[in-house]
Amino acid sequence: MVKQTRATLSRLPNWRARLAAEMDRQRRDPFAWGSHDCALGLAAGAIEAITGNDMAAEWRGRYTTPLGALRVLRKAGHASFTDFVAAHLPEHDHPDQADIGDIGLVESDGPVGVALCIVDASGVIVMTETGHGRRPRSDMTRAFKVG
Template sequence: MLTLTRLPDWDRRLARLVSGIKDVPGVWGESDCLLTAAAGIEAVTGEDIMAPWRGRYTTEAGAARLMRKEGCENVEDVLGKFFGLPPIGRLLARRGDVGVVEQNGVLCAGFVCDRGFLCRTESARVFLPQTAMKAAFRVG
């Protein structure tokens, strides 16, 4: 289980990250939904939780194989079981916390920001209402 602590300037770091995420499609292994959630965690805590996974997949199938190899069924398992982030009620999530939404039958990871829940899909960056979250996890 990770022990993460929020940095004193986490709110400014998170705001800079949000403004820097362009509205372009995600790229597997570079800017997919899980890496977007991890970028939110890094902005808030300074910790790169995805370091052990970076460079280990470049396709959706490769990401799925890696998740299964690590004992995870989906991105919700990666955040909760693999990284050990504590689950919280989705409506209790605050800026900088991470979670998942279900879009067209597919789970997508992201983080809570001042504009709602930010996630990256294969087609674009998306802001959704916090009520759209299926699950949430505390960061710091």
């Protein structure tokens, strides 16, 4: 069962091809806070590919550091990165319910403590300093439905 939240997104008929193309495009872009990080690059790019909805438009370019990202989130009324995601996407009761293209949260050694990931058939795709990386699905602590 998915918990109800504000965002209602629908997957486009060709979402799988669009998601594959977006993941290929992203692999060419280096990590950059505020433009191509786990939220504004990886997750927002996947959500836009799957649904056609750019949920990150108002956030791009508003920060360039992890501290800046947290500051922007707090100004918007979110206590944490996790709270922000939960306020915008419906949450699965358990990460095992996540489907391909859904968004997950994984613990991170980075300065924010968590990172967004994209669920795929064999695990999750994460951002690293050098591009996309992979982790097992079991690393997800929470999962959110995209469309």
